[in-house]
Amino acid sequence: MSEQATDNGQSADENSIMGLIHEKIHESDSALPFDEFMELALYHPNYGYYTSARKRVGSDGDFITSVSVGQCFGMILAHHFAPIIESMASNSDEVVIVELGAEEGDLAKDMMGTLAKLLNGSIFKRLRYIVVEPFAAKRAMLHSKFISGELDELEVISNFSELSVNNCILIANEVLDAIPVKRVRWNGNEWVEICVSAVKCGEGQRLVEIERNIASSALKKIVKDYPTTLTEGFTIEVNLRFNDFFADIFPAAEILYGCLIDYGLEADEIFDPGRKNGTLRAYSKHGIIDDPLSSPGRIDLTSHVNFDHASSVAKDCGFEVSSITDQYHFLVKSAEPWLLxxxxxxxxxxxxxxLLRQFKMLFHPSVMGKNFKVMEIKKGI
Ligand SMILES: C[S@@+](CC[C@H](N)C(=O)[O-])C[C@H]1O[C@@H](n2cnc3c(N)ncnc32)[C@H](O)[C@@H]1O
Structure with a gap:
């Protein structure tokens, strides 16, 4: 991807994505809904933050995740999944692990490395590992990295419509927080939608927030139940795309057990006065960027997952949500055999x-143990 500097000091890619965003703002009557802006910024096939070849996750990227802490996370997940895989394998020819948001494939490597030791040979041979990766460039990267030998069991597909399996273990770490959100604000009188617009700035233009009446009926239905006693300006992110996310997964497997792991909140925590400005954050090089509109395509955009909402959408799509646990309790319980x-x-x-140093970072409530939660979903179990 080209990163050449241009006259205004911005890279060609930055200019291209800004051009696209300005076009979309113009097409949407000067107010582009925030989720549409976030989708372009993160997932535009050529200029999006998550579709580029940059290093995002890890100490030399923009943020760390439990996967990038080290092998420990995948190892403990393997301990957690092993008995479920054994039980599924007892009445099926194969068991398929499906991962979303695999990035560079480290979790696949860590989990399969441990499962190879934990499972008996005949079960391990019947285990498939499939990554669902919507972007062609990332699929190619995963192919070149793994199919050459490191993890030759790895298969990569582009979406759930390509999948039809009997027994599935689903894993998605920090995927829900990266799904584009809408943003709403209490203006003291009613809830309004925060959109993205452009204003003149010197010779050029810059992106700014703009408030609009809520047009989407789905969004209106959600905010109808929000408290109206909040301070003026109280801002909340709402994810209307969870529905497509869970609805796409549901038909892909007859029997499914899944862990969706992310930082997030339960419904009452969302209205905490300390979160008046919402949970949308922009990250670059391990720092928070004050203006999330400032560098689309070059910075990460993320918001805390509303687990009550995610859970109710998953249930509406047919899943059972068996629990939402914090990462501390989940990991300590799952790690028991290894610790013993x-x-x-x-x-x-x-x-x-x-591994114990990594474990401490993952489970300790003051590091990643409390803010991260594990939502367990089931189908047909
Ligand atoms: C914060 S990164 C997490 C990466 C990795 N799972 C980890 O824990 O290090 C979010 C990832 O989710 C992916 N993603 C977002 N929505 C997705 C979807 N609907 N299907 C598959 N991947 C998705 C992004 O492309 C990105 O790779």
Missing amino acids: EIEKAGDPDAKNAK
């Missing part, structure tokens, strides 16, 4: 000492 093994062995060797 280490305890039995005495002083941890260097490898286990490293």
Whole structure:
């Protein structure tokens, strides 16, 4: 992808995506709904933040995730999934692990590495690992990285309509928070929708927020139940795309168990006065960018997942939501067999000492244990 500088000091890609956004603003009567802006900024096939070849996740990227903390996360998930895979394998020829948002494939490698040791050979041989990756460039990257040998069990497909399996384990870490959201604001009188517009700035233009009456009936229905005693300016993100997300997954498997892991809130926490400005954040190089509209395509945009909402949408699509647990409780319980093994062995060797340091970061409530939650969904179990 070209990153050449141009006269205004911006890269050609920045100018291209800005041009596209201005066109869309113009087409939408000077007010582009925020979710449409976020979709262009993150997922435009040529200029989107998540479709580019940049390094996003990890210490040399823009943010860390539980996967990038190290092998420990995938190892514990493998311990969590192993008994479920064994039970599924007892009455099926194959079990398929499906991952969404695999980025560079590290979780696949970490989980399969541990599952190869935990499962008996005949079950492991019947295990498939499929990544659902909508973007061609990222599919090609995963192919070139893995099909050459590192993890030759990995298959990559572009969407759930290509999938029809009996037994499925679904895993999505930090995917829900990256799905474009709408934003609404209490103006003291009614809820209005925050859109994106453009104003003159010197020789050029810059993107700004603009408030509009809510047009979408689905959004109107949701805000109807929100409190009206909030302070003026109270801002909330609403994800209307969860419905398509869960509806696409549902028909792909007869029997499914899934873990959707993300940072997020339950409904009452959303109205906490400390969150008056909402949870939309923009990240670059491990720092928060004050203006989320400033560099579309070059910065990450994300918002906390409203787990009550995600759960009710998943149920409407036919799933059972068996629990929403914080990452602390989920990981400590799932890691029990591994922790007992280490305890039995005495002083941890260097490898286990490293994994234990990673484990602490993942489960400790003051690091990732409390803010991250695990939503477990089921179908046909
Ligand atoms: C914050 S990154 C998380 C990456 C990785 N799972 C991790 O934990 O390090 C979000 C990922 O979700 C992907 N994503 C967002 N919506 C998706 C969807 N509907 N289907 C598949 N991937 C999606 C993005 O392309 C990106 O790779």
